[in-house]
Amino acid sequence: MILTVTMNPSIDTRYQLDKLIIDDVNRVTPEKTAGGKGLNVSRVLLQLGDDVLATGLLGGHMGAYMAELMDADGVKNDFVPIAGETRICLNILHEGNQTELLESGPQIAPAELEAFTAKFAELAAKADVVTLSGSLPRGVDAGYYAELVKIAEEAGAKVLLDTSGASLEAALESDAKPELVKPNLTEINGLLGTSFTTDDVDALREALAADDRFAGIPWVVVSMGAAGSVGFHEGRAFRAKTPAIAAVNATGSGDSTIAGFAHAIAAGADDVTVLKTANTCGKLNAMDPKTGHLVMDRWDEIYNSVVVTEL
Template sequence: MAPRIVTLTLNPTVDIAAEADQVRATRKTRTRNEHFDPGGGGVNVSRVLHTLGGDTLAVILAGGLAGALLEELMDAQGVPRHSIPIAGRTRMSLTVDDLSTKNEFRFVPEGPLVAEAEWREALRVVEAERADWVIASGSLPRGVPDDVYALAADQAARQGRRFVLDTSGPPLQAALGHRLALIKPSRGEFETMLGRRLGTPRALNEAALEVVRSGAAELVAVSLGQEGALLAEPEGILRLRALDVPVHGAVGAGDSFLAAMVLKLAEGESPREAFAWGMACGAAAVMREGTAHPRREDVEALRRQIGEV
């Protein structure tokens, strides 16, 4: 039986992406070529897992008309889901590409106010579903305590499941040491987690190894933007450069990376091989417009391009 990967998204969103000739203050910015995607960390991960042929289920909180649209978009893409209804309204995010400057502007609301009974129901659903791996990803909406991912990690550990976390700030800090199989911060998120700047590659390498060897997380993958990414495991550090691909949209690239990496880990590949697949999938995602739309054939071709790791 193929490994099953359940994702948890407590603050999903409807992602709207568009382009404009120019974004200017106080002036109407008229957009075109709008794309609507179901979004939020775990939602994106499940979407990419589905594209790659993985067995996945997305557990989400959804409320209001935006929540209904989120569900409609997920169903249209064939992504299995379990929705927990909430009284608040699911958020909607907007990304606008300014064609005059080539800058990308992202507008991301904080999300609805979630009641304790609602987020606890999400944890209960994850606990009840069949899963080999659990990926909790994304920010927390208002009303959800910072230690919710630590609770989810402890729950997974009791059930013998592998738990992956992709978040930042206090929720990440609170979950460290709770038997995390993998964390995937950006460089800035990693520095915030440690409370210090890491000015050199050596400092970054040593800090990532320190986190792994301390038991805070088994694996640490740090995204470094145009510099690529690094993987820290107990045996050492692997760095891979960013692949040279045409960039059409960066939203969801990190989630695409995470999806491919965890899928390969779940299939029994080594962390280094899984990391290479993650790099290939993240690059494939930026080649496409919208949120997290890597094509499977692009991922496979880019993995071949990386070569031996």
């Protein structure tokens, strides 16, 4: 089973406009989904045929509605209730642009976090792979993901950590290491104090090998935008290049990539297959107007167009 964690979920509302008129009325038809990075991961894993369970924190009327949306999507879920109201996030697609309005989310009480920690330990004990995705809500210390990594690791689950900033830094400093981290090039430069470009893969490889924070993390994947990504796995290095596509909605592509990693790692796939699967999922999400959803009828075409080269 793959367990996905979304600590700060949201009702994601998408508006598609030919033109956004500022300081005037724009009439729209909304599309609402159970959002948050971990839930995007969940929906993609369902498409890939995995046994997946979603967990996290839900509260208020929006939380109840979100549970209904998850049920409608067929996403099995076991969330911990909180007193605060689950947030709403808006995504406006207009004139080839994408404008997002993101609420910060509720404040989490210590007792609520304690209840979730107990729930997580219970569920992680049944999981083969755990994904921890996105930001932490207010009231939760930046080191909390590191705590969850330790719990999951002790239960025998592999953890894929997709976060940034202080949460990622705290996890890297911890003795308990995730199976995979996936910073982008800007984030990895910030962590290393470097200014590497997409051409500096050898130097990046050396810098990661020399940094004790990354020791013990089997997979370090660095996304590089249009240049694809590089993956470092237990001493081996790979570059993945993806085909050019006509992107429809790129929101959730990083989450879909994580879903691909979770799917392939849970299946025990070889390194090249892991990278091809993950990159295919990211591309297929960008080709679909829905967030956290793949254009599955083009799987073979895109998968066969992803080129993974060992460096």
